[in-house]
Amino acid sequence: MEKIGDFQINSIVQGDCVELLKKLPNNSVDLIFADPPYNLQLNGELFRPNQTKVDAVNDGWDKFDSFESYDKFCLQWLSECRRVLKSTGSIWVIGSYHNIFRIGKIMQDLGFWILNDIIWIKTNPMPNFKGTRFNNAHETLIWASKSEKSSYTFHYKSMKTFNDDLQMRSDWYIPICQGEERIKVNGKKAHSTQKPEELLFRIILSTSNINDLILDPFSGSGTTAAVAKRLKRKFLGFERELFYVQVANERLNKIIPLAEPVLEYKIERRKPKVPFGSLIEKGFVEIGEVLYSKNGLHQAVVLADGSLQYGDLVASIHKVSAFILGKENYNGWSFWYVKRNGILQSIDDLRNLYSEKYFGTPFKIHSKTISKTA
Amino acid sequence: MEKIGDFQINSIVQGDCVELLKKLPNNSVDLIFADPPYNLQLNGELFRPNQTKVDAVNDGWDKFDSFESYDKFCLQWLSECRRVLKSTGSIWVIGSYHNIFRIGKIMQDLGFWILNDIIWIKTNPMPNFKGTRFNNAHETLIWASKSEKSSYTFHYKSMKTFNDDLQMRSDWYIPICQGEERIKVNGKKAHSTQKPEELLFRIILSTSNINDLILDPFSGSGTTAAVAKRLKRKFLGFERELFYVQVANERLNKIIPLAEPVLEYKIERRKPKVPFGSLIEKGFVEIGEVLYSKNGLHQAVVLADGSLQYGDLVASIHKVSAFILGKENYNGWSFWYVKRNGILQSIDDLRNLYSEKYFGTPFKIHSKTISKTA
DNA sequence: CACCCTTGTGAATCAGTCT
DNA sequence: GAGACTGATTCACAAGGGT
Numbered sequence: 001m002e003k004i005g006d007f008q009i010n011s012i013v014q015g016d017c018v019e020l021l022k023k024l025p026n027n028s029v030d031l032i033f034a035d036p037p038y039n040l041q042l043n044g045e046l047f048r049p050n051q052t053k054v055d056a057v058n059d060g061w062d063k064f065d066s067f068e069s070y071d072k073f074c075l076q077w078l079s080e081c082r083r084v085l086k087s088t089g090s091i092w093v094i095g096s097y098h099n100i101f102r103i104g105k106i107m108q109d110l111g112f113w114i115l116n117d118i119i120w121i122k123t124n125p126m127p128n129f130k131g132t133r134f135n136n137a138h139e140t141l142i143w144a145s146k147s148e149k150s151s152y153t154f155h156y157k158s159m160k161t162f163n164d165d166l167q168m169r170s171d172w173y174i175p176i177c178q179g180e181e182r183i184k185v186n187g188k189k190a191h192s193t194q195k196p197e198e199l200l201f202r203i204i205l206s207t208s209n210i211n212d213l214i215l216d217p218f219s220g221s222g223t224t225a226a227v228a229k230r231l232k233r234k235f236l237g238f239e240r241e242l243f244y245v246q247v248a249n250e251r252l253n254k255i256i257p258l259a260e261p262v263l264e265y266k267i268e269r270r271k272p273k274v275p276f277g278s279l280i281e282k283g284f285v286e287i288g289e290v291l292y293s294k295n296g297l298h299q300a301v302v303l304a305d306g307s308l309q310y311g312d313l314v315a316s317i318h319k320v321s322a323f324i325l326g327k328e329n330y331n332g333w334s335f336w337y338v339k340r341n342g343i344l345q346s347i348d349d350l351r352n353l354y355s356e357k358y359f360g361t362p363f364k365i366h367s368k369t370i371s372k373t374a
Numbered sequence: 375m376e377k378i379g380d381f382q383i384n385s386i387v388q389g390d391c392v393e394l395l396k397k398l399p400n401n402s403v404d405l406i407f408a409d410p411p412y413n414l415q416l417n418g419e420l421f422r423p424n425q426t427k428v429d430a431v432n433d434g435w436d437k438f439d440s441f442e443s444y445d446k447f448c449l450q451w452l453s454e455c456r457r458v459l460k461s462t463g464s465i466w467v468i469g470s471y472h473n474i475f476r477i478g479k480i481m482q483d484l485g486f487w488i489l490n491d492i493i494w495i496k497t498n499p500m501p502n503f504k505g506t507r508f509n510n511a512h513e514t515l516i517w518a519s520k521s522e523k524s525s526y527t528f529h530y531k532s533m534k535t536f537n538d539d540l541q542m543r544s545d546w547y548i549p550i551c552q553g554e555e556r557i558k559v560n561g562k563k564a565h566s567t568q569k570p571e572e573l574l575f576r577i578i579l580s581t582s583n584i585n586d587l588i589l590d591p592f593s594g595s596g597t598t599a600a601v602a603k604r605l606k607r608k609f610l611g612f613e614r615e616l617f618y619v620q621v622a623n624e625r626l627n628k629i630i631p632l633a634e635p636v637l638e639y640k641i642e643r644r645k646p647k648v649p650f651g652s653l654i655e656k657g658f659v660e661i662g663e664v665l666y667s668k669n670g671l672h673q674a675v676v677l678a679d680g681s682l683q684y685g686d687l688v689a690s691i692h693k694v695s696a697f698i699l700g701k702e703n704y705n706g707w708s709f710w711y712v713k714r715n716g717i718l719q720s721i722d723d724l725r726n727l728y729s730e731k732y733f734g735t736p737f738k739i740h741s742k743t744i745s746k747t748a
Numbered sequence: 749c750a751c752c753c754t755t756g757t758g759a760a761t762c763a764g765t766c767t
Numbered sequence: 768g769a770g771a772c773t774g775a776t777t778c779a780c781a782a783g784g785g786t
Contacts, residue, residue, distance in 0.1 A: 100491075101474070104471070116471065134544045156506070158681065160505075161651075162649060163649045167501060169499070169509040175732040258661055258678060265679065330425060331775070420760060422776080423775080428758085499758075500777085504776055507762070510759090550758055
């Protein structure tokens with residue numbers, strides 16, 4: 001079986017996440033999803049991140065102590081996450097106003113580069129019974145790359161298609177996890193903060209590829225692993241409580257991965273690049289032929305090397321169109337037309353004809369990788 | 375005329391906010407709204423697909439050397455804000471992912487007690503032109519009391535009435551400030567980040583009383599003061615740029631206080647749109663399932679990202695149906711059917727089922743101004 | 749006057765590849 | 768690694784002009 005460091009791939013490992021993270025090699029993980037403890041104060045009792053109870057009075061506890069220990073804990077696991085994350089990977093962290101500001105600040109300090117904060121808007125939140133505040137109807141996710149300059153996987157076009165051909169926004173409307181999906185043991189919720197699979201579906205689909213390794217350092221009920229398995233990603237989960245490890249394993253046994261063909265990012269296929277010169281070589285455009293702007297006002301002559309002659313200017317289709325429009329840059333494919341049977345035809349159409357004739361389908365699957373340049 | 379410290383009540387004072395804050399007495403302000411610089415860290419220029427340049431925030435007041443210098447600045451003005459805030463008062467701070475995490479962390483460290491984070495969801499944000507991230511369609515507001523134990527003003531019932539007798543949620547749907555409301559000088563926007571009055575309307579109405587003193591340490595175009603005056607609150611604004619002070623004063627001169635606390639904004643009742651991808655996430659439509667045209671002649675397979683495979687063509691439900699019908703555009707929701715128990719069922723029906731099941735409580739979405747200032 | 753089409757624009761951390 | 772070159776990329780409104 002495949003391994004990563006000491007760990008079996010596709011498993012939930014019981015133990016403290018910081019200790020376990022330290023055993024992972026550098027730059028070994030493609031995507032991280034983390035749902036850390038929230039540091040909530042409940043029933044007048046405060047729990048430190050390591051789950052030991054703190055006596056608010058006798059322990060001399062105050063908010064500063066609490067925040068300080070929480071910050072220290074987050075600095076540890078986030079540092080390790082950054083170390084194990086590949087430079088092409090990205091990380092998602094979910095939280096509420098109790099902890100997300102501290103987490104975001106620490107992430108920025110560590111050099112993570114925030115790409116978006118995503119708002120999970122709960123379509124069916126619990127009402128605020130006391131009526132003392134606004135109904136807290138959302139949680140916040142931070143999506144970040146390893147550093148400012150690093151590239152990352154993002155299936156922009158797939159998400160646009162997913163969203164009825166409009167680019168996906170930072171507000172996501174997803175019901176809370178209830179009903180059949182909610183795992184119960186002896187009639188009681190197995191985990192108090194089980195996340196909806198819909199949320200992980202979107203995250204994994206948009207920011208990872210098939211066979212990528214996804215790490216969840218706070219695995220809990222195993223939602224990340226379950227969706228990862230279903231979408232044919234590799235996964236590794238860390239979880240402190242043995243009970244949750246068992247719950248997650250039971251859950252995972254029932255998951256059937258989807259067939260590969262339906263998971264491929266066919267929508268992001270790129271046709272092989274066809275340089276303008278290829279159109280000339282194959283006679284789609286003749287040497288010496290005149291190209292026209294859409295309104296016919298501008299004309300240029302095609303030279304043998306694929307450059308255009310426009311008055312004294314000789315340059316690429318892009319440069320000449322940019323010059324005519326008085327712009328720094330322009331896409332010449334959308335500017336120039338040829339005359340065929342007296343009718344203007346876009347050279348971009350000719351390019352498509354060329355592609356169909358010489359490349360046909362299918363094209364190579366290609367995921368969009370964004371890379372930043374200095 | 376009434377004064378607070380050295381300052382005239384109901385005025386915009388020109389100067390550095392930290393210096394001016396220091397001149398205010400302790401515990402003297404009922405409500406603070408702060409819209410600090412976001413520290414956007416923009417690099418080069420950004421062009422739209424049509425090659426026009428985006429008029430970005432490039433103002434000197436948003437430039438900071440580092441996170442450290444930004445943190446230091448925020449620690450200063452937030453400390454002073456806490457000092458001048460009455461123990462019965464509260465503070466609102468607005469920001470984006472660039473700065474809001476740092477702000478929230480500092481506020482918690484100073485002892486502010488966060489009551490809610492409110493998401494201003496923009497109904498009409500600027501798109502992401504390059505397809506590199508999710509469209510950043512919101513900003514975040516933090517609402518906090520002076521300390522954990524302090525009481526604070528909150529008109530829960532008013533907000534519920536305002537919201538058609540439904541609890542007001544933490545997600546607010548408000549258009550960006552444009553059109554008549556946007557202040558222009560010589561045809562250009564007077565301030566690059568003018569906030570919509572509706573945002574301040576909700577804030578002031580929900581968390582202050584008539585005759586309360588409201589402080590805005592980053593007054594800018596004067597939206598806070600304008601709405602405060604209209605709602606019969608006292609106000610004090612600090613603003614570094616003389617130009618903005620003048621803009622705000624001109625604006626304020628035109629404001630007529632309301633005789634009655636009438637509802638100025640009407641909230642429309644609408645359920646969020648369900649994109650095709652959501653049906654897949656929840657299993658209303660299975661990945662790999664076949665969709666049929668009404669007459670059954672055309673069939674397509676559903677892929678994981680919500681795209682359809684129809685022969686060699688892979689695209690959205692809308693694009694594929696348009697292709698089949700030989701049209702430029704078509705509404706795929708009315709074209710495609712799934713087979714359930716041998717019977718064809720419209721995917722639009724499935725969408726309604728989803729909506730009924732998970733959006734039971736109607737959302738309050740778009741809101742509009744129904745009366746304008748004189 | 750109603751309707752349609754074009755143009756402009758908003759807190760934006762906004763490109764990828766080859767030489 | 769820097770620089771040159773290619774060519775991919777947008778949503779909701781408001782305002783104004785034309786039919």
